[in-house]
Each structure stands twice: as C-alpha cells, then as structure tokens.
Amino acid sequence: MTTFVLVHGAWGGAHTWRSVRPLLRTAGHAVFTPALTGIGERSHLVSPQVGLTTHVDDVANQIFYEGLDDIVLLGFSYGGMVITGALEHVGDRVRELVYLDAFVPDDGRSVVDLGGFDAGGPPGIGADWSIPPRVRTFDDPAEAAFAEPRRTPQPARTFTEPVRLARPLETLGIGLTYVKATRDARVSDRPDPFWEAADRVRDHPSWRYREIDSNHMVPQNRPAELAEVLFSLG
Amino acid sequence: MTTFVLVHGAWGGAHTWRSVRPLLRTAGHAVFTPALTGIGERSHLVSPQVGLTTHVDDVANQIFYEGLDDIVLLGFSYGGMVITGALEHVGDRVRELVYLDAFVPDDGRSVVDLGGFDAGGPPGIGADWSIPPRVRTFDDPAEAAFAEPRRTPQPARTFTEPVRLARPLETLGIGLTYVKATRDARVSDRPDPFWEAADRVRDHPSWRYREIDSNHMVPQNRPAELAEVLFSLG
Amino acid sequence: MTTFVLVHGAWGGAHTWRSVRPLLRTAGHAVFTPALTGIGERSHLVSPQVGLTTHVDDVANQIFYEGLDDIVLLGFSYGGMVITGALEHVGDRVRELVYLDAFVPDDGRSVVDLGGFDAGGPPGIGADWSIPPRVRTFDDPAEAAFAEPRRTPQPARTFTEPVRLARPLETLGIGLTYVKATRDARVSDRPDPFWEAADRVRDHPSWRYREIDSNHMVPQNRPAELAEVLFSLG
Numbered sequence: 102m103t104t105f106v107l108v109h110g111a112w113g114g115a116h117t118w119r120s121v122r123p124l125l126r127t128a129g130h131a132v133f134t135p136a137l138t139g140i141g142e143r144s145h146l147v148s149p150q151v152g153l154t155t156h157v158d159d160v161a162n163q164i165f166y167e168g169l170d171d172i173v174l175l176g177f178s179y180g181g182m183v184i185t186g187a188l189e190h191v192g193d194r195v196r197e198l199v200y201l202d203a204f205v206p207d208d209g210r211s212v213v214d215l216g217g218f219d220a221g222g223p224p225g226i227g228a229d230w231s232i233p234p235r236v237r238t239f240d241d242p243a244e245a246a247f248a249e250p251r252r253t254p255q256p257a258r259t260f261t262e263p264v265r266l267a268r269p270l271e272t273l274g275i276g277l278t279y280v281k282a283t284r285d286a287r288v289s290d291r292p293d294p295f296w297e298a299a300d301r302v303r304d305h306p307s308w309r310y311r312e313i314d315s316n317h318m319v320p321q322n323r324p325a326e327l328a329e330v331l332f333s334l335g
Numbered sequence: 336m337t338t339f340v341l342v343h344g345a346w347g348g349a350h351t352w353r354s355v356r357p358l359l360r361t362a363g364h365a366v367f368t369p370a371l372t373g374i375g376e377r378s379h380l381v382s383p384q385v386g387l388t389t390h391v392d393d394v395a396n397q398i399f400y401e402g403l404d405d406i407v408l409l410g411f412s413y414g415g416m417v418i419t420g421a422l423e424h425v426g427d428r429v430r431e432l433v434y435l436d437a438f439v440p441d442d443g444r445s446v447v448d449l450g451g452f453d454a455g456g457p458p459g460i461g462a463d464w465s466i467p468p469r470v471r472t473f474d475d476p477a478e479a480a481f482a483e484p485r486r487t488p489q490p491a492r493t494f495t496e497p498v499r500l501a502r503p504l505e506t507l508g509i510g511l512t513y514v515k516a517t518r519d520a521r522v523s524d525r526p527d528p529f530w531e532a533a534d535r536v537r538d539h540p541s542w543r544y545r546e547i548d549s550n551h552m553v554p555q556n557r558p559a560e561l562a563e564v565l566f567s568l569g
Numbered sequence: 570m571t572t573f574v575l576v577h578g579a580w581g582g583a584h585t586w587r588s589v590r591p592l593l594r595t596a597g598h599a600v601f602t603p604a605l606t607g608i609g610e611r612s613h614l615v616s617p618q619v620g621l622t623t624h625v626d627d628v629a630n631q632i633f634y635e636g637l638d639d640i641v642l643l644g645f646s647y648g649g650m651v652i653t654g655a656l657e658h659v660g661d662r663v664r665e666l667v668y669l670d671a672f673v674p675d676d677g678r679s680v681v682d683l684g685g686f687d688a689g690g691p692p693g694i695g696a697d698w699s700i701p702p703r704v705r706t707f708d709d710p711a712e713a714a715f716a717e718p719r720r721t722p723q724p725a726r727t728f729t730e731p732v733r734l735a736r737p738l739e740t741l742g743i744g745l746t747y748v749k750a751t752r753d754a755r756v757s758d759r760p761d762p763f764w765e766a767a768d769r770v771r772d773h774p775s776w777r778y779r780e781i782d783s784n785h786m787v788p789q790n791r792p793a794e795l796a797e798v799l800f801s802l803g
Binding site: 144226 | 378379380381382383384458460461462464484485
Binding site: 149151165166190225 | 617618619620622623625626629630633634658692693694726
C-alpha cells in the first residue's frame, strides 16, 4: 500500500484527479488530492494575497494533519512548483517525487521566470492580480463539458512568488521521476518549461524519465496510463 | 474641535475625501477616513470573504484604536450601511450620524434588499462574487481623470449581508442628519433607496434634513457645500 | 507643504502617530499614516497569510490611491522593512526616506535575519504563526494606559519574508536620513539591528544621521523632537 498525494495544476482543482483516484484506490492505495486555495473548489478563498506559499502550506498541512508518511508526492504542471516548495516542510515524509508535465524549479525561481508568463502586476491603480485560464483540450467531450466550466482564474502571486529549495533535488535522497506528455509539440517562440524539464532530467542518473502519449491534460485524458506509471514506481 | 469619521461608498476608497479633509482640518477639526477592505487602496485585500461585517469592523476598529469619542460619523452612499452596523460596537462614542445620499437601513436589511441590485450569487461553478463599478459622473474633468481609474469592483457579500441594528436609529439618543443630493432624478423602474430615505426622514422630528444641489458624488463635486453642512451641525 | 507618509512598527498601528500628526498638520503639512494589515486597527484582518508583502502593498496602495508624490516616507522600527520594500513600487514618488530607529535591510534580508528573532515556524501541527508583543516603555503613564492595550500580536510571516530592493538605497537618488533613539543601550548578547544600522550610516556621505534622546518609542515619547527633525529635512 502506497500513499499518494497528487497536486493539481493552475486553474484546476482536486477534481482534476476524479478519474485517477478510483484506479489507485481499487489497487489498494491511499490517495490524497489537496485542493489549492483560491482556485477550483477553493475559489471562494481567492485573494491577491494567495501565493505559492499558500499552496505549499495547503499541501504541507494536509500531510501534517492527515499524518502521512512514506509518500509518493506528485505535482502536475504548476503543481511541480508546489511539491518542490513543500519539501522544506515535509521532505522527510516523501519517498518519491513525481513531476507530471510540470515545472521543475531550482531555488529562487518562479513560474514567471520559467514559463514566459506575463503575470499580473504589482499593486497599483487597476492592477490585475488574476490570470484567466488558458485554453486546454480534453479528448472526451463529456470530460470537456465537466472540466471547462470548473477552470477558474489563478491569482498572479502564485506565478510570481519564488520557490524555496534548500538543496538541489538530486541531493535529497528522494526518488525522482519526470513524466512528459509528448503530444504537445515544443514551442519555440517562448520558453517551454515542460520540455526544458524533460531535457534536463532525461539522461540524468538521479531521475527516471517516462513518456505518455497525450497532450498536457494527462490526468483527464490518460488516467489509466498515468496509473500504470505510478504502479511501476514500486 | 469636532472629530469627524467619514466613511466612503461602494467601489470607492479613502481618497473619496481628498477634497473634504483639508477643508475640515483647516477649520481645526480632526478627520478620520477609514479605508474599507477590498476596495480602493485596500483592493489588494479583496476576497469573496469580505462582507458588510468586515467593513463594520474596519470602522469600529479605527474608532477603538484611535480612541475616538464624541464623533460625527458620516456614511456616504453604501457607507450608510457601514455606519449603521458600526453602532452595535461604537454607538456610545457617536454624537451625530450623518447619512450623505446614503442607505438608511432598518435592522436585518441589506443593499440587495434596499437597492434592487443583482448581487453575485452563492458559491458555485462560475460564481460571480465581484460587482463591477457603476458609472458615476464627476463635474470636473480633472477629478474624473483622478477618480475613475480608482473605482474598483466591490465584493458582493458587502451587498448581500444584512445589517444588525439592535434598536431603531431614532431611539438611540444620537443626532440624525440626512443630506440628499438633489440633482439625480428619482428613478421609477426600480427602487431608489436614497430618495426613499429622504422621504422617510424629511419631516421626521428626530431628523435634520439638508439638500445639496449635486449629483450623487457630493464628496468630489461639492466638497465646500458638504463642509458647510458639517460645520452647521454644531 | 510636505507630504509625509509615516509607517508604524510591529505590534503597532496608525494610532502610533496620534501625537505626531497634529504637530505636522498644524504646520501645514499633509500626513498619511497607513494602518498595516493584521495589527492594531486592522487586527480583525489577521491571518498566517499576512506577510511583509501585504504591508508593502498597504503602503504602496495608499500612495497610489491618494495620488501622493514628492513624499517624505518614514518607517519606524519594523516600518523600515516596509518602506524599503515599497520602493519597488513607489520609489519614484519618494523624495526622502527616514528610518526612525528602524531596520535598514539589504535586498533579500528579513527581520529574522537581522534581528535575532525567533519567528513562528513553518506550517505544521501546532504551528505558531503569531508573535506576542514585546514589552515597551512609555514615559507618560497616560500614554502607557492608551498604548499598551492596543499592542497586538504580529503575524510571523512579516518577520520571515525577505524584502526586495533592486538597487542599494544609496544609489536611488533619494535623500536618506537615519534617526537613532539613543537611550536604549546597545545589547550585546544578540544582534542589535537599530544600533547596527546607526553604525552603518553614521559617517556615510549619502546619509544624514540624527539622534533623539529617547527609548525606542519615539513617536509616543518624543513627538515634538521628532517633528523638529522632520521639519529640518526641508
């Protein structure tokens, strides 16, 4: 029995995992899917004050309060920022980190640094602190009808706040896996952080590298393939 | 020397009073202009959680922490809701209430009840918790250029949360003044809460009733006339 | 006529300035005293999420929304962190910076870094995110009776979050003044950030250095002397 903690991405919510949870639970595993503050089911708590630190606390406190240990901690997309920041607090409770088509930040980096996003500005007259959802593609029209209305704006501070990571990931003694969704072609006119992360880790001896033939929305479009990858981590 | 506490309206901010403050201070009075959470200069603190109670606390806590007493407490427009709710906490520190083209709510009433507003709904998919600014008219183009970009969305809970008022205003032993801006014609296709308030108090023996020949934006458009009314309250 | 923006310290509030404001206003100056979120009159907004960034936004947004320019921006004690961080947003609106017995941080430094504080910990079971007020001494018993009950706990994130300062203070083309309260002896068993700041700037050609014979609580204990220093800045 493995304890999985699955962290969703920007503009998402815990419902991102609704097709993945039953696959893992039926196989006998424990699955926790923290809902990040200010988006999805926690959108009633949104504020310009919500930042990456808030989301790190969301994940760390679910782990603390549920008393979880020996965790496989997965971050999807922006969730890669969150699981990286959570290591400061719960690193000793994590057995394996899984970055699923995700940011793999070094210390002090933010989504804006890595992703070429224009995030909302600083305080000021007419300051825009909320970033509308990016268009995403769901293979199943029924899933699209479910997921699209549930995509919510993302508070900009989650993209501008830098992550803290005391030591490089490869020195922590935690297993490292990167899973790339390969159906999205690499973009060339701006940074492509998820392909750049793949380049960084593909041949690195500290990392396992896996691919899934899907666009970015793996949790909704390829839940069974994702579950297979997770089972294979042992 | 009188202590004035001036409470701004919806979509506004403490800067509403920038032309009024110097007139009162030059005449030797103390002037406090609390900034309501989530709008104007406090827009970085906005959240769906911000409601009428938050604003009542904003005003009551400024009065408590500054140690103010024997106050002339003025509410402009939506500020009438706020000063009414503040009486529960600081009623014994208020000498005179001034409603400036404002809501004059009975216990248990909200802006939505009184004003015919469609406020944002309860939580839900796509819930809209923020109400865009209404268009307002400033007589001076320079003031318009200053004020219009500073109008911010108003969190809906400030309009849906009912006010608490333990006893009718007329029984509190506090002076009562209503100031109507008379240049805005009464609307007939929906409730007109500021004219309805004028009707209620115009001939009431407990109230003083004054008029200023202006549209609704008296603090910006008629600061000198407003100061004269305030000086006349003694 | 000068525009003063006075930023209070930890465990304080805008009421810190109640004896200073009238001295400056009577002399014809404009005075703004932003209330920092989560303490003093804004203690009803306290939360573990409140950090240095929140306070920087409090000050920057008051300056933006009031349309202030050519400012003398003063930070008292912890307020030195806040005015330093505000320069990122409003540096071009500041004529003179005044640090009053205050932190003078370099880029990336926090109160915990500078001050030898034990701040509250990270998220976790029983996490302590609130720092009780330090004991302070007020010369006048009446002032003590007023001020002491108004001292509120300080959210720890204001002490742990590092400040951002793109370029050293001395290169910004803004006047720099440090005012040391000299009656508190330097402590030797832990860092003494306010004396260390005095050492840094005392003979620096970019700084003016002044002393006031008082303990740390200059705004309450020496308002007239403080006003004289401010008048002397021209």
